[in-house]
Amino acid sequence: MKKHLSQLALLAVLAPLSVCASATTIGFDPLTTSGTGFVSPVNYTENGFLFTSNAGFGSARTGDVNFLYNGHIMTWYYGSTSLFNDGLGNGVTTLSKVDGSVFELDSIDLASLNDYYTFETGKDITFTGNVHGGGTITQSFQLTTNLSFDTFLFSGFTNLDSVTWGQGFPYHQFDNLVLDQGNTTPPETPPGNDVPEPTSIALLGLGLAALGMRRRKVTK
The missing domain is CATH 2.60.120 (Jelly Rolls)
Structure with a gap:
């Protein structure tokens, strides 16, 4: 279970990067x-x-x-x-x-x-x-x-x-x-001020939650 949680967390963090690669x-x-x-x-x-x-x-x-x-x-x-x-x-x-x-x-x-x-x-x-x-x-x-x-x-x-x-x-x-x-439409946000997409935030949160669960199990 610990191994699966770690893999899930890694995939959640890397998923937004793979989406951007086009x-x-x-x-x-x-x-x-x-x-x-x-x-x-x-x-x-x-x-x-x-x-x-x-x-x-x-x-x-x-x-x-x-x-x-x-x-x-x-x-x-x-x-x-x-x-x-x-x-x-x-x-x-x-x-x-x-x-x-x-x-x-x-x-x-x-x-x-x-x-x-x-x-x-x-x-x-x-x-x-x-x-x-x-x-x-x-x-x-x-x-x-x-x-x-x-x-x-x-x-x-x-x-x-x-x-x-x-x-x-x-x-x-x-x-x-x-x-x-590139993007589907030309970007309107200046470089350096990009706002994360909701999907990216959700995936990152899922990854952090999975890591937190694994840490709690290890410390018990």
């Missing part, structure tokens, strides 16, 4: 298509997140490996379905939640668009996060690997309404964005 990965797997050529969605939605572009998107089919394109033998598919902004040179990608709520961007995989437009030293991809309530945060990544995806980590990209980044030479594709769903 990380998701956007991998563009629904776009996976065999053959050569490209899938060309105007916008793209997955797991409650929306990608929009001023020029539409492209996604290489699984057979786009070492094929002739515009007189060049190119590789576009690096073993995982990804997305790229089709507005080469002036494309802008915007990421947001479908329901308009806030979110957190943790990481992203980036690669060169193909083995013709390879990356050059000093070429960066800059991401701008639009923070809920005002203000922005920016972070730039420099790619050094041309024919495979590298993972880049964001710092401070939290409580966001949207994230935007441009498609400039030498062009890139992106995959496996790790995001936190």
Whole structure:
């Protein structure tokens, strides 16, 4: 009985933390298509997140490996379905939640668009996060690997309404964005002044009560 009470108390304390954990990965797997050529969605939605572009998107089919394109033998598919902004040179990608709520961007995989437009030293991809309530945060990544995806980590990209980044030479594709769903609606309480939810308070109280019962039994 003592063991069960201890386990109940631990679960009651940890339950609110597990409820808050809502990380998701956007991998563009629904776009996976065999053959050569490209899938060309105007916008793209997955797991409650929306990608929009001023020029539409492209996604290489699984057979786009070492094929002739515009007189060049190119590789576009690096073993995982990804997305790229089709507005080469002036494309802008915007990421947001479908329901308009806030979110957190943790990481992203980036690669060169193909083995013709390879990356050059000093070429960066800059991401701008639009923070809920005002203000922005920016972070730039420099790619050094041309024919495979590298993972880049964001710092401070939290409580966001949207994230935007441009498609400039030498062009890139992106995959496996790790995001936190955040709240159902944008938070109105300033950070540091969060008020515990009634459910969280009740669970915490249950855990403390169970611990108290165990202590009384031990001291008798």
